[in-house]
Amino acid sequence: MTQRLLISALLLIGLVAGLGWLVSLGRLPPADFSFSNGTEVQSLDPAVVSGAPEGRILWSIFECLVQLDPETRQALPGVAESWEVSEDGRTYTWRLRDDARWSNGDPVTAHDFYYTYRRFLDPLTSAKYAQAMWHVKNGERYTLGASVLKPGDKVEVELHEAPDGALPHARGQVLRGELKAIERDSQFRDEEVTSKDFAKQHTLVLDVEGAERRFRMTGRTEQSDEWEPCKAVLLDFSEVGVRVVDDHTLVTELSNPTPFWPELIGFYAMSPVNQTCIETHGWPDWTAPENIVTNGPYRIQFRRIRDRIRLVKSDNYWDRDNVALEVIDALVVDSLITAFNLYETGQIDWSYTNPKLINRELLKEQPPRPDFNPARQLATYYYNFNTTREPLNDVRVRKALALALDRDQILDTVGAGEPPAYSLVPPGMPGYTSQECAANNVEEARRLLAEAGYPEGVGFPRLEILYNSGAEEHETIAELVRKQWQERLGISISGRKEEWGTYLSNSAQLNYDICRRSWIGDYLDPNTFLDMYVSNNGNNQSGYAVPEYDALIAAAAAETDPEKRMRILEQAERMLMDAQPLLPVYTYVSSNLVRPKIRGFYNNLQDSHPLRRLWIDPDLEGPNEYMADAPLYNQPQAGQEDQE
Template sequence: MPLDGRSLFPWIAGIAILGSIGWALNRGQLPPADFTFINGTEVKSLDPAIVTGQPENRMINALFEGLTSWNPKTLKPEPGVAERWDVSEDLLTYTFHLRKDAKWSDGSPVTAHDFIYSMRRFLDPRTAAEYSYQAWYVKNAKRYSGGGRAVRPGDNVEVELNVDPDSSNALRGELVHGKLVRIEDKSGQELTGEALDKAAADETLKIEDWVFVISTEAGEERFRYADDGAAADNEPAKGERHARQILLDLKEVGMRAIDDHTLEFTLENPTPYFLTLVGFYPLFPVQQKCVETFGSPDWTDVENIVCNGPFKPEFRHLRDRTRVVKNEHYWDRDNVKLNSVDFLAVESSTTALNLYLTGEVDWIYDVPASALRTLMAERPVRDDLNPQPMLNTYFYLLNVKRKPFDDVRVRKALSMAMDRNELTQVLLGAGELPTYSLVPPGLPGYDPPQGPHEDVKEAQRLLAEAGYPNGRGFPEIEILHNTHEGHHAIAQLIRDQWRKNLGISVKTRNEEWATFNASQRQLKYDVSRRGWIGDYADPNTFLDMFVTGGENNCTGWGNAEYDRLIAAAATETDFTKRLELLHQAEAILMDEQPIIPFYNYVSKNMVKPTIRGFYNNIQDTHPLSAIWIDAEEKTPNPFMEGRE
């Protein structure tokens, strides 16, 4: 199928030419990469520990590699840095044997100690990793990342002392090890038992007011939290020492380097998807020497970064592209066919389509809805477009810390006043299916419970019962979304539906990616869009986000019974019983409606017919190490498998 879009979209030609000229000027005399694709927005960071977005996912997966890799077609875990592994009979201990030819891009060996360092850094509360809970399957990992609020008298602890606040490279202070004797509150009273548990759970109580009494080699010492600046400017109280933080001793966490090439993890409970998790980018290793030489965030600069994946960065031009080239030290470099790849930072799906149709790029992951319908209606059927179901849900978050969203009747009214069929069939039209649950359909053994369906009269009744008859007295609310015309179009449609069906005033606001993520985490929104691709094929990857205080919760909502069910599912070894616990938890989530699910995604990739190694899969994950160019199209195109 020719890539020229003029016969398809007369309206696109002028924009396409202008867009192509703009990108050509940006590129200047730069020779083309072997493979070029649209990566969406500018990445927030290349630090695996602190990002959660898909643009970052794609780039980090090219630059780094975990203990396992995911098969590009089936997504099943395969050997990565670990060439093999052993699992104990009780399914609690995983021993990974690292390949001796695994190296960093500077030629130094990748060792088990790199993974221990990276996991500790990932769990460190000061790293503020949004995905830290993905490592809590490891024994005591959750307690380690809980810092001073998670330790209890009798625990072996490590005290991190303060550093010079002007010393950006000293990323971790000196450690003092000991046994925690007691914790005192600001009045000097000892906190014990339930009182300590309650105080630790109360985020309004400042941990800086507590004193941690610890038995160390020097005797019984008293430590109080202080940041580096405060510690430098103020002398500690008599008999006390300042500390950056107090943590459970790392030796209590279920991980150890047996030797340079043998790594052991001990889990809290059997976790059937653990081998998949260690191939998930937040758990990828980073090089300690690089991080500590340049400090954060400078270690991720193109001129500084050291990585261990199939590619390494060559340059980064902001608001244009990042080019990566084959890593000559990668253990499987002979099977990496692409020598260079360009990641284009393009937020507009219309611009992306223009660049694809004019031959500037080889792959785009999104197509504007109106163009997609036209493309799919073409005859003969295009050989570069093949939408497929994904393990992905589009939904809105509701900030329950703000009125009127603290009222479940309002939340349900908003959900019931939406017309999801208009959204999926009229606005989108690529085969997306309306959904009333967070977990997508299709996971073996799991039938997601559904929230309320469309019912405008009931929505109006609920809103009136909440004190807003016909929308009177209801405050103007705002829908927040990241910058993208597709999200904007959805927000406009939902705004119009709510205005029409509930009589309320709604406006929309867009923010660039990094600011948008910060607004969500800080609850600086009324309603905010969210899309979630399952990190692994299990309901838990969607449901454990919404435990009380969860890093990716971002709604302010919490429910003790929901938390109990998620925790119980984590320890349940019976497959059927475990799914029933998760089902009960999701039923609570859908009944209390802190989120409003809209639809389940389909992939919208357009891929040049000459591309091989690109497979449709439920997580829309496409490792660049598997991709190659078949210029003469002599082999079957795997992307088109399953096309009806």
């Protein structure tokens, strides 16, 4: 089939799927700019999400202390109009602009960021990216809670009862005091202490305003003559490196110099949230379009499940005069073929990715299309092994599966310029050498599998590969991997496809054997990939927990010499690749289709494109700015999870 016939056939296949959007568009005033956002967003609470579909919306309705440049991804002034760094690189003083406003007109102050960061670190929030804030002094200790407290620590106790006059969903009354002792119940003394079981095994003895009080973290209905029930006992947040100087001055004090801190603080997970809104409506109702209070260039006009989120420019945004697009539609389009058809038929202006088969054909077009120019990304497609399940808890089994994988065959089938990946950290980061696992070696794979007790696959249990809907190639890749392992190792593997939200939930809870994953670097440093596999990182969804690995990541964070720091991170990745809790498959290449009239859209290593920077020039039909400096095989200069 010729290229034009192939694309025409795919247009016909997707025509019916696209009619729904045609109808719904006809019932609404048209947006200035429309794009496919992939699957339904899991939440609009910045603290609890980790996906690219959520990030595209959150970066539009919220603004962090800094913005990230659309080309370089370097930090630019956001809510903070300026900042200063101490000589030792540990203390950042942020000066907030006077004209920053919430969408309800209230001023955005340093107190809002103080509230946001405390909530973000609170273990009861279960923030996916909590570890990102652990660079702040004592941030980790605050998140880990009572299990890491020591006698003499200043602590805060959150009671079940709210203080008088509090809003309905406010935090419980907080008492402050000094921890005097931690008493373990005698019935648990022979059991191993874990953070999960700490609350039910221990009583904490505190000095509160000169009086001894005893607390147990348990439900409000549980009572005892020996202790008082409470929600949580945490390190006093005054011990954490976040401090308000005045309404417009915030200080963040870090444990170690962190050169990428300004870029990290600009990640969407660090977006400020409105305390009054949250405490009035509670979770998740505070994120409903009719309730949510935001501070970004756009606000949500409405959200239609399985259809779209409509964004409109905020009248209260401090830089509204430089926001060109008035109305934006983010369409919920699970199918990449449907998204491509919506683009080709003129219904959307941006399709953020396409089926690999389409990309292969688009790359062949001559002359090259002005609206399509792929570029290398700081992103890796890989499989996680659930190292807590047999037989995947055996490193020999994991290595056998990795050695039996033929990446070239996979990319020959579904690839469109992507290079095979043998490391978690994509290659090409200055000063860093990615540490690779071994390439395809079937004989060694068979030897290891036999050594693990499964000669020629005999006795090997049937395993599943979990992957999400939304991108057709996930199923194709899983089928290719399944066949390779069956033919080369004699084992049976099946696939399990789930919609995005269910997939995220099951992967987070380790309800899988082997799980498709991808990661886009949150900042331009190897740490954005490697700290995912620290034992208590919320994005560590493999069960891999090795104290020596954790120690290397901690040592890198404490190292002030940039060269030595990179060598430590290389050691960490070497350990990771030797343990093989993950199986790298390929490094991403972006595949945006963007109408030439859309300006301000640039390729960058994170494939992130702030909507507030886009504008329309209908008189120009040439290529976007992003085509100038980002050829397909440019090398990166150097985590959010991607649906595609």
